[in-house]
Amino acid sequence: MRIKLLLALLLCSVITLQTSAQNTWTQKANLTGIQRAALVAFSIDSVAYVGLGYNFSQSPSQQTDFWKYSPATDSWTAMTSFPGLGLSGASAFSIGTKGYVVGGANSSPAVVSELWEYDAVLNTWTQKTSCPCAGRDYAVAFSINGKGYFGTGYDASSINFNDFWEYNPVTDSWLQRADVPGFPRSSAVGFSIGNKGYIGTGYSGSGVNDFWQYDPQSNTWAQKANVGGLGTSDACGFSIGGEGYICTGYVNVNTSGRVLEYDTLTDTWNTMTTLTGPARSNSVGFAIGNKGYISCGNDISFSPLNDLWEYTPSSIITSAGNQKQSINMLSIFPAVASRSITIYTPVVSNDSRLAILNLNGQEVMGKIFRNNEAIDVSSLASGMYFVRIKTSAGNLAGRFIRE
Numbered sequence: 001m002r003i004k005l006l007l008a009l010l011l012c013s014v015i016t017l018q019t020s021a022q023n024t025w026t027q028k029a030n031l032t033g034i035q036r037a038a039l040v041a042f043s044i045d046s047v048a049y050v051g052l053g054y055n056f057s058q059s060p061s062q063q064t065d066f067w068k069y070s071p072a073t074d075s076w077t078a079m080t081s082f083p084g085l086g087l088s089g090a091s092a093f094s095i096g097t098k099g100y101v102v103g104g105a106n107s108s109p110a111v112v113s114e115l116w117e118y119d120a121v122l123n124t125w126t127q128k129t130s131c132p133c134a135g136r137d138y139a140v141a142f143s144i145n146g147k148g149y150f151g152t153g154y155d156a157s158s159i160n161f162n163d164f165w166e167y168n169p170v171t172d173s174w175l176q177r178a179d180v181p182g183f184p185r186s187s188a189v190g191f192s193i194g195n196k197g198y199i200g201t202g203y204s205g206s207g208v209n210d211f212w213q214y215d216p217q218s219n220t221w222a223q224k225a226n227v228g229g230l231g232t233s234d235a236c237g238f239s240i241g242g243e244g245y246i247c248t249g250y251v252n253v254n255t256s257g258r259v260l261e262y263d264t265l266t267d268t269w270n271t272m273t274t275l276t277g278p279a280r281s282n283s284v285g286f287a288i289g290n291k292g293y294i295s296c297g298n299d300i301s302f303s304p305l306n307d308l309w310e311y312t313p314s315s316i317i318t319s320a321g322n323q324k325q326s327i328n329m330l331s332i333f334p335a336v337a338s339r340s341i342t343i344y345t346p347v348v349s350n351d352s353r354l355a356i357l358n359l360n361g362q363e364v365m366g367k368i369f370r371n372n373e374a375i376d377v378s379s380l381a382s383g384m385y386f387v388r389i390k391t392s393a394g395n396l397a398g399r400f401i402r403e
Helices: 002-012
Strands: 013-017 024-028 040-044 047-050 066-070 074-076 091-095 098-102 113-121 126-129 138-146 146-150 166-167 172-177 189-195 198-200 210-217 220-224 236-240 244-249 254-263 268-271 282-287 291-298 303-314 315-319 331-333 340-344 353-357 363-368 374-378 381-390 394-402
Touching: 040 091, 091 146, 098 146, 098 254, 113 282, 138 198, 146 189, 189 236, 189 244, 189 394, 220 291, 220 353, 244 291, 331 394, 340 381
Parallel strands: 091 138, 138 189, 236 282
Antiparallel strands: 013 315, 024 303, 040 047, 047 066, 066 074, 091 098, 098 113, 113 126, 138 146, 146 166, 166 172, 189 198, 198 210, 210 220, 236 244, 244 254, 254 268, 282 291, 291 303, 331 340, 340 374, 353 363, 353 381, 381 394
16 A cells, blocks of 8 residues: 555656756845854754854853754744853764764863753753863764764864764763874864765864765775865865765965865765855854755954855755656656666766655765666665756756655
């Protein structure tokens, strides 16, 4: 019965690829709180949580307020303030319905290694076990498979670090992992894609542009393609599907609105549409669903900002039931598959990027496209999936059912 229902949906609905307003920035509602830089953000389900940071015109300069942003209503809601001293340059990640803030500089003044857990359901904060590392700010953090990762940054004497730590929320404990290769650094960008982590750019006497992939299963690092152009620091980043984004920051010594997209399959960087708003540094980036966001930071005159910008990637597949088909559809056989599918298109050459996405638009599989090659989908759960092929000339989409 379930497969028949899905097949009926497949036949009567149209899956479209957004062709208007793709690879674009749209201004959204400003953060309700004051202007700030070096803040934190993390997303949980369909909303984001943003706060802390500094504003030197305030006393104290480090902030404690905390806000929830809902893209559905384009609105901000005040949440329970951070219970400790105000923090700037802290790092954050989320696991399930919990968000975590680690490190940063407070108004005492001191750099810390404290860890705080925010419960999005209860709207409460709880202090957890501090990282057994040196206190630091301007580090990076992300989560992979239910664990948090934290590393790099610098201390009060501006000594850069390259140590790297894993946090287990079940046991509330930390484990030191392999150091981040390359330069000890601060003000880098970190994000996760699938079951891998990525760290790159940052400051190590000057801006650097190397980029590294972390495999938590083997506790190893692999160097990937350098971030394009000159050394970059104080940028922000996020990931959507199989792509990562490094945005804004200092490129060489100039404040930038640059946006670069990293493709994990091809290990390449592409220059995307520059942020429409002011060039900036020390802003924060996060993703909600299939959209990216940048907020706050310092503008070119080092004045803090409180604006919010939404990024629509170059290709997003959405369900648009009964709308007129607006793109070329892929030929996918069979339409209802138990083990594999085969895709044919005369307009796309081999070596393009193929992604399979679930109904929420999340990428569940990615590979290099080969015409008429059988693709094993037996590991996917039963349900409807979208297929996207991304090329320099445009994008194609299709759908199939995994029975």
